[in-house]
Amino acid sequence: MFNVPFLQARTRRLGCALIVCALGSAGAHAAYYSTGTTASSLSSFANGPNEQTNHGAATPGGSAASSAVLSSSGNRVIEGGAQSTARAEPGGIHVVADANVRLNNPDYNLNLAVAASSTAHASFSDTLIISAPGLAAGTAALLTYRVSVSGDLGIEGSNSWNGGWNASSYWSFTATLGSSSTFRSLLNDSTPGSDPRLLGDGRFGNLDITVPVILGTVLPFSLGGNASASVSLGSTPYEPSSGQFAAFSNLGNTIGWGGIVSLTTAEGTPISTYSASGDSGFDYRQAYVSAVPEPAPAVLLAGGLLALLALRRR
Numbered sequence: 312m313f314n315v316p317f318l319q320a321r322t323r324r325l326g327c328a329l330i331v332c333a334l335g336s337a338g339a340h341a342a343y344y345s346t347g348t349t350a351s352s353l354s355s356f357a358n359g360p361n362e363q364t365n366h367g368a369a370t371p372g373g374s375a376a377s378s379a380v381l382s383s384s385g386n387r388v389i390e391g392g393a394q395s396t397a398r399a400e401p402g403g404i405h406v407v408a409d410a411n412v413r414l415n416n417p418d419y420n421l422n423l424a425v426a427a428s429s430t431a432h433a434s435f436s437d438t439l440i441i442s443a444p445g446l447a448a449g450t451a452a453l454l455t456y457r458v459s460v461s462g463d464l465g466i467e468g469s470n471s472w473n474g475g476w477n478a479s480s481y482w483s484f485t486a487t488l489g490s491s492s493t494f495r496s497l498l499n500d501s502t503p504g505s506d507p508r509l510l511g512d513g514r515f516g517n518l519d520i521t522v523p524v525i526l527g528t529v530l531p532f533s534l535g536g537n538a539s540a541s542v543s544l545g546s547t548p549y550e551p552s553s554g555q556f557a558a559f560s561n562l563g564n565t566i567g568w569g570g571i572v573s574l575t576t577a578e579g580t581p582i583s584t585y586s587a588s589g590d591s592g593f594d595y596r597q598a599y600v601s602a603v604p605e606p607a608p609a610v611l612l613a614g615g616l617l618a619l620l621a622l623r624r625r
Contacts (some may be wrong), residue, residue: 315389320324321361321396322464324512331595339434340401340435340436340590341537342435343432343435344373344432344433345364345374345397345433346374346375346395346431346432348377348378348393348394348395348429348430348490349428349429349495350391350392350410351391351426351427352389352424352426361486361600365579370567373396373398375396375399375440376393377392377393378393378429379393385417385487387415387421387423389414390411390429391411391412392410393408393409393410393429394407394408395407395408395429395430396431397433398433399433399435401435401593402461402534402599403534403566403567403599403601404484404536404565404566405562405565405601406431406432406433406482406562407427407559407561407562407625408429408430408538408540408555408559408565409540409561410428410429410541411540411555411556411557412427412543412556413425413554413555414545414553414554414555416551422546423545424546425488425544426541427542428540428541428542429539429596430537430538431539432472432536432537434536435534435535436533436534436538437589437590437591437593439529439530439588439595440527440530440587441585441586441592442526442586443584443586444584444585446552446576447526448526448527448528451521451523451576452525452526452574452577453521453575453579454521454522454523454526454574455521455571455573456519456520456522456571456572456573457517457571458486458516458517458518458566459513459566459567459568459569459598460484460495460513460516460517460565460566460600461562462560462561462562462563464561465478465480465559466478466480466501466542467556468542468555470554470555474556475487475544475546476502476545477501478500478541478558479498479499479500479540479558480560481498481499481573482513482537482560482562483496483511483539484566485534485535486520487529487532488508488524488531489523489530489531490531491522493578495512495513495514495535496511496512497511497512497513497514499560509552517569519565529536532595534566534615536562538560538562540558542556542558548587562625565599565601566594568598568600569593569597569598599604
């Protein structure tokens with residue numbers, strides 16, 4: 312079976328550097344985002360503009376990176392591309408990563424390989440105070456809040472021989488309110504001769520989380536998410552071969568605060584009137600609504616492949 316250890320090692324190093332990110336910041340509220348891409352073959356290597364930036368909540372924003380390697384000679388083709396975007400703003404984060412490769416090797420005696428990977432990270436941190444008329448500061452309460460995850464995760468492709476490729480796509484998020492943290496992740500992993508596997512406890516949709524809070528006190532809140540995609544493809548000696556694969560992890564349609572579901576006293580008595588204001592100005596009683604629409608995964612993949620073809624023609 313074909314494998315490309317030097318390509319995989321480079322991919323892992325890049326991914327680890329960007330995925331392990333702190334959610335906190337020096338200020339009371341801040342946005343953080345980073346992106347990175349890599350594309351490589353046996354003869355060339357390219358890195359996208361790896362950006363890691365902290366921004367105040369008054370100027371939330373995002374970053375983007377892309378990489379491509381291209382090589383062709385007659386019918387021999389090597390193409391690899393990766394794109395990633397990350398954006399953070401009060402109440403919501405957006406992370407998108409996709410990678411695609413294409414290989415055509417008509418030569419019996421030539422080994423060819425290509426790989427591509429991308430990573431994206433975004434997070435938002437804030438502080439909030441929950442107050443209720445008639446209840447003193449310091450009163451213990453139970454808060455149920457919602458995190459909404461919307462997007463897609465997948466692997467697509469085919470080749471003319473068995474073996475010589477692997478692909479994976481991944482996303483995760485961590486939500487922290489007060490002293491309680493919740494982590495969820497989902498991995499789509501696929502290798503030759505096996506069915507794609509979904510690993511992890513992450514799911515698209517709504518997740519309700521109950522945490523203890525103290526009314527009238529400052530509560531730290533942070534929401535962070537990661538997306539990554541990687542794919543590699545190599546030819547088999549003594550056999551003409553061709554194939555193309557793509558992997559994507561698209562949470563551009565948001566990991567967001569879904570609003571407060573319920574607030575009760577520690578004894579279970581409902582609290583119907585309260586305020587939940589963040590230092591950022593975000594009203595945590597309400598669900599986050601994205602102001603910027605994001606492209607669907609199919610559009611992202613098509614855009615990446617079209618960009619590769621455009622570069623190839625130059």
